[in-house]
Amino acid sequence: MTIAAQRFTFQEIPKRERKMILSRISAKGQITLPRKIRQALDVKPGDRVLFLVEEKTVLLQPVGSSGARALAGSLRRYAKRAATGSARGLVK
Known part of the structure; x- marks a missing residue:
């Protein structure tokens, strides 16, 4: 689900897809995200994870690596290693 995805109220979600799990807030303000x-x-x-707050409702969404970061990682094996001195010469 992306941030731009359509939002539904709890009542609009079919009962078989509703899941409510209770968790406690620790003294440090932390919660344990249940295994399920x-x-x-x-x-x-x-x-x-991203927390989107709307009034008294919080939407939690996993944040994947950005497309640029994923692309950079896939191209790393093609990069040539350069000595620090030669790299400095290129930016002068």
């Missing part, structure tokens, strides 16, 4: 939700969102430790 982590699995449904396919998030792992270290992944980033």
